Amino acid sequence: MPVLSFQNVSKSFGPNRVLNGLSFSVAPGELLVLLGPNGAGKSTTMSMVTGLEHPSSGQVELLGAAPDSMAARRQFAFVPQDSHMPAHATGHQVLNFMRAHYPNGHSVDDVVARFDLERLLAFQVGHLSGGQRRLIALAGAFISKAPFMILDEPTVGLDMEVRHGLYQELRRYTSEGGTVLMTTHYLAEAEELASRVIVLHQGKAVFSGTPGEIKNRYGFKRVSFRADQKPPDTLVGSITQQNDQWRVDSSRSDEVLKALMAWGEAREIEVVPLPLEEIFLSESGKGGAWI
Amino acid sequence: MDLTILWAHLKIRFVQLFKEPGYVVSTLIFPALFFLIFALPNADTPDKARFLLGSFSVFAVLGVCFFQFGVHHAQELRTGWHRFLHTLPVPRCHLFLTQWFAALVCALLSAAVVYVTIEFSTDLEIEFTRWLQMVGVLILGAAPFALFSAALARWVSPTAALPTFNLIYILSSFAGGLWLPPNALPAKVETFSHYLPTRHLGEILWKVSLAQEIEWRYAIYLAVFALATLIILAAPGPSLKR
Numbered sequence: 001m002p003v004l005s006f007q008n009v010s011k012s013f014g015p016n017r018v019l020n021g022l023s024f025s026v027a028p029g030e031l032l033v034l035l036g037p038n039g040a041g042k043s044t045t046m047s048m049v050t051g052l053e054h055p056s057s058g059q060v061e062l063l064g065a066a067p068d069s070m071a072a073r074r075q076f077a078f079v080p081q082d083s084h085m086p087a088h089a090t091g092h093q094v095l096n097f098m099r100a101h102y103p104n105g106h107s108v109d110d111v112v113a114r115f116d117l118e119r120l121l122a123f124q125v126g127h128l129s130g131g132q133r134r135l136i137a138l139a140g141a142f143i144s145k146a147p148f149m150i151l152d153e154p155t156v157g158l159d160m161e162v163r164h165g166l167y168q169e170l171r172r173y174t175s176e177g178g179t180v181l182m183t184t185h186y187l188a189e190a191e192e193l194a195s196r197v198i199v200l201h202q203g204k205a206v207f208s209g210t211p212g213e214i215k216n217r218y219g220f221k222r223v224s225f226r227a228d229q230k231p232p233d234t235l236v237g238s239i240t241q242q243n244d245q246w247r248v249d250s251s252r253s254d255e256v257l258k259a260l261m262a263w264g265e266a267r268e269i270e271v272v273p274l275p276l277e278e279i280f281l282s283e284s285g286k287g288g289a290w291i
Numbered sequence: 292m293d294l295t296i297l298w299a300h301l302k303i304r305f306v307q308l309f310k311e312p313g314y315v316v317s318t319l320i321f322p323a324l325f326f327l328i329f330a331l332p333n334a335d336t337p338d339k340a341r342f343l344l345g346s347f348s349v350f351a352v353l354g355v356c357f358f359q360f361g362v363h364h365a366q367e368l369r370t371g372w373h374r375f376l377h378t379l380p381v382p383r384c385h386l387f388l389t390q391w392f393a394a395l396v397c398a399l400l401s402a403a404v405v406y407v408t409i410e411f412s413t414d415l416e417i418e419f420t421r422w423l424q425m426v427g428v429l430i431l432g433a434a435p436f437a438l439f440s441a442a443l444a445r446w447v448s449p450t451a452a453l454p455t456f457n458l459i460y461i462l463s464s465f466a467g468g469l470w471l472p473p474n475a476l477p478a479k480v481e482t483f484s485h486y487l488p489t490r491h492l493g494e495i496l497w498k499v500s501l502a503q504e505i506e507w508r509y510a511i512y513l514a515v516f517a518l519a520t521l522i523i524l525a526a527p528g529p530s531l532k533r
Contacts, residue, residue, distance in 0.1 A: 050378045073380040080378075084371035086303055088310035093303065100299030101379050124310075 001064060003028055003148050003179045004049060009058035010203075011044055018044045020203035021058070028147075031170065031180040033190040036200035042183040043081060045200070046152045049181060050078050062148070076148040077141035081156070083133045087126025091117060091136045094125060098140035111139040114169065131157035138166065142173075149173065151182040155189060167193060212273075220274040221253035225266040234259045249274055296381050300389040308359070308393065313453075318358055318401050322351035323408040329470055331412055338501065340413040342472065344406065345500035348425060349492050350469045351401035352433045357460045359394045361440030365452035368444060394437065395430065402426050417500070425499050432492045432510075435517035439488075442523040463489040488516045 002025035011019040019041045026032045034042045047053040048060050051068025062072040085094050095108045095117075112118055117139055125133055134157050141149060149170075155163045170180060170193060184190055190197050191211045199207040199214070207214055223237075224247045231239070237250025246266075248256050253271055260266040308314050326347045334340040367373045376386060406422060409415050440456065447455050464470060466480050467489025473481050484490040491509040498505045 052374055052377060068377075070380060070382065073378060076378075078375065078378045080371045080375050082371040084375070086307040086372065089303055089306045093306060097299050097303045100295050101381060103295075 002026055003030075003063060004181060005059075005061045006045075006048075007059045007061075009048065009055045009060055011041075011048065011053065012056050018203055019048075019055075022200075022203060022205055023058075024198055024205055024208060026179060026181055028179055029174060029177055029195075031174050031182070031193055031195045033194035033197045034181070034183045034200055035187065035190055035197055039202075040200040041203040042200055043152060044203075046081075046150060046181075046183060049150055050076070075146055076150055077144035077146040078150045079134075079137045079141045079152060079154050081152040083130070083137040085125045085133060085136070088124050090122055090124055091128070092121040094136055095121075095140055095143060098143050102144040102146070105143045105145045108143065111143045114142070115139040115165070129157070131159065131162070134158060135162060142169065147178055149178060149180045149182075151180065153183050153185065155184065155186065163189075220249060220251050222272050222274050223248045223250065223253050223256045223260070223269065224272070225260060225269040227266045229265060231266065232259060232263050293381075293385070297385055297389065300381070300385060301393060304389055304393045305396075308363070308397065314358055314363070318351070318354045318397060319404050322347055322354060322401060323404050325350065325470065326405065326408055327412065333472075334409065334413040334415075337414050337416040340409055340415040341417055341500045342497055343413075344409050344415060344417065344422075345425065345496035346469045346472075346493060347405045347409070348402045348429055348500075349432075349489070349496050350464050351405045352398045352429050353436055353464065353469075353489065353492075354460060355394055355398045355401055356433050356436040356440050357456045359390075359397060359440075360437045361444050361447075361456040361459075362452045364390075364441055365444035365447045365456075366449040369449050391437075398430060398433065399426065402429060421500070421502065425496060428495060428499050429492075432495055432513060435488065435513050435520060436492075438517055438520040438524060442520045445524075463487055466490075468493055488513060491516075 004026040006022050006024050009019055009022045010017065022041070022045065024032075034045060036042050044053060048055060049062065049067055051062075051066065051072065054068075060067055063075050065072040067073075089097070092108070095111065099105055099108050112121065115135055115138065117135065120128060120132055120136065125136060128136070134154070138151075138154060141151070155166060158166065167189075174180060174195075182193075194211055197207070197209065197211055197214055198205050224245065226244045227246055228244055231246060231248075235248050235250075235256050236252050237248040237256060240247045240249075250256050257269070257271065260269060326343065330343050330347065334343050377383075402425075443455075443459075444452065466476070466484050467487045468476060468481075468484055469489060473484055473490065473493075476484060491512045494509045495505055495513075497503075
């Protein structure tokens with residue numbers, strides 16, 4: 001049974017249709033990343049998964065139950081995008097509060113050690129930075145020992161070192177059988193963590209696959225080579241040059257290679273898959289229809 | 292009912308409330324201060340002191356209703372924290388119970404501060420059991436105001452909440468005869484005050500504090516007020532998400 005299943009889910013707010021027949025499922029042990037530009041429907045999807053919003057049509061099930069049921073809420077921990085916590089409560093009070101909901105959860109001391117939070121505990125959360133509050137919220141989710149973690153842009157505001165610490169925790173969590181659904185704007189993060197990526201666009205899933213598949217499917221590869229003169233105009237793709245180093249980012253890399261061979265002036269030719277982030281950047285410029 | 296979770300929610304709510312200077316000053320200090328500034332000169336006999344104890348106890352407890360169920364609720368409804376609480380494995384009734392229990396404790400505290408202030412500054416003579424009876428009636432009588440505040444909180448923006456509820460609180464307290472006895476109000480205000488729930492609750496509390504028989508029509512008016520706000524509460528409110 002999937003941990004989460006979305007079946008033909010649509011959601012409208014007044015005349016504004018935010019989700020449009022979205023269907024996907026999350027299998028146990030998966031780390032599924034939802035990607036998409038702003039307004040793609042990622043946050044609305046998260047609100048549905050956590051039972052905060054109900055579909056206008058279609059069905060959402062979390063471990064076979066309605067997401068807002070007690071049975072479902074016992075099975076997941078959620079880190080919302082805005083980590084609003086009572087400003088006057090200390091980090092320690094917030095963690096103790098979270099711990100009270102999960103009788104079989106980790107101890108507060110355990111997550112404090114894992115997330116290196118000792119120095120933040122005595123401060124009121126209103127006096128902490130956004131990243132520090134996010135860290136407390138993440139620790140609060142991990143304290144649950146819930147089998148399903150729902151993280152809405154969990155690394156916003158975290159510095160690089162803390163972010164990589166979180167990656168380690170997530171890998172450990174999934175290796176122990178935990179399932180994760182997360183959204184992110186950082187495509188490198190999806191590449192680094194995801195076992196599967198779903199790309200949302202205008203409330204629909206336009207792609208579902210591994211980060212490797214997403215690159216293969218769209219065939220974006222980088223052909224780099226050295227040449228002392230300008231290559232022929234027949235090369236199809238986005239061409240950049242630095243001294244004698246040339247790069248062609250193209251979805252038709254085979255044709256680029258053939259043209260380079262025919263030209264005969266290129267040396268040290270190399271073909272590598274284009275990082276996901278760069279696909280996003282190059283395609284998002286095309287009127288939002290970036291996939 | 293899970294007492295561990297209930298206690299955890301209560302603790303975090305008390306932290307939210309009692310570390311908020313605006314809340315503490317408005318609900319615990321202002322009523323006693325207003326009594327000392329505006330009403331102390333009039334409390335020159337034990338009976339007048341008892342009457343004013345009734346007035347300012349109502350004023351104090353209504354402050355808790357307006358601020359906790361109104362201002363605080365309006366601000367809380369729009370925060371991620373409030374939405375987040377609904378994703379935790381906690382029965383909805385716990386959230387409701389916590390809010391009401393916290394309000395009850397705050398109402399008792401604010402009424403106690405008024406009592407202690409009047410006790411030490413006037414010749415108040417009232418048995419402790421009579422005061423307890425007053426507090427009991429007050430808690431019941433304040434429930435419609437809590438419902439009204441919760442209903443209005445759904446429609447008021449977080450920034451508008453404080454001035455809106457302050458205005459309602461101050462005007463309805465004054466016009467309801469809680470600062471000045473109704474017979475000392477300007478004639479037009481006194482006529483108008485008969486239509487105000489604050490006057491109705493005041494009428495009940497004045498009778499209880501003076502050990503006189505309650506006029507039940509005031510209780511009926513309050514019940515109608517409660518019913519009307521319940522209907523508004525049950526109606527679909529504005530979307531809080533966007």
